[in-house]
Amino acid sequence: MTDREAVAALLAAHPPAAVVHTAGALGLGSIAEDSVATLGEIAAAKVLGARHLDELLGDTPLDAFVLFSSIAGLWGSGGQGAYAAANA
Ligand SMILES: NC(=O)c1ccc[n+]([C@@H]2O[C@H](COP(=O)([O-])OP(=O)(O)OC[C@H]3O[C@@H](n4cnc5c(N)ncnc54)[C@H](OP(=O)(O)O)[C@@H]3O)[C@@H](O)[C@H]2O)c1
Known part of the structure; x- marks a missing residue:
């Protein structure tokens, strides 16, 4: 999902009638201590x-x-700052 060309190829090979995007990475940690990377x-x-x-x-x-x-994207979740922001 992070590779635009790969997503384009997927959609071309499998034209969708509906899309449900559930990909996500759970990261645990304090947003104050997480690096930008x-x-x-x-x-x-x-x-x-x-x-x-x-x-x-x-x-x-x-x-x-x-x-x-x-x-978590609506009201936060302990130790999931980056994950909460991603979901928001
Ligand atoms: N479990 C919960 O309690 C809960 C609660 C609220 C919301 N959600 C949301 O529900 C969704 C699924 O959760 P889950 O618990 O099933 O999580 P999960 O077991 O960690 O599954 C996440 C999926 O996303 C895929 N993924 C991660 N990065 C990707 C990328 N760059 N491109 C394509 N696929 C990628 C993973 O693929 P790989 O296995 O190949 O890495 C995995 O299949 C997520 O969006 C999550 O935020 C879950």
């Missing part, structure tokens, strides 16, 4: 996945376009 790694599957699907599908008619998230 760690924040990027944890956010990548969620955020780039959503972006790539949105850009590549454009106005393609779909029965559903679902981005799966965690409640």
Whole structure:
């Protein structure tokens, strides 16, 4: 999901009637102590996945376009700062 060309190839090989994006990486740690690289790694599957699907599908008619998230993205979760931000 972080590789735009790979997502494009997947969609070309399997044109979807609906999309449910559930890819994600759970990272445990304090956001104050995580490096920028760690924040990027944890956010990548969620955020780039959503972006790539949105850009590549454009106005393609779909029965559903679902981005799966965690409640951590709404009100946080202890030790899951980067994960919460990625889900938000
Ligand atoms: N489990 C929970 O309690 C819970 C609660 C709230 C929300 N969620 C959400 O539900 C979804 C699934 O959770 P889960 O517990 O089933 O998690 P999981 O077991 O860790 O599965 C995550 C999946 O995402 C895939 N993935 C990670 N990075 C990827 C990438 N860059 N490209 C493509 N696939 C990638 C993983 O593939 P690999 O195995 O190949 O790495 C794995 O199949 C996630 O979006 C999570 O945030 C889970």
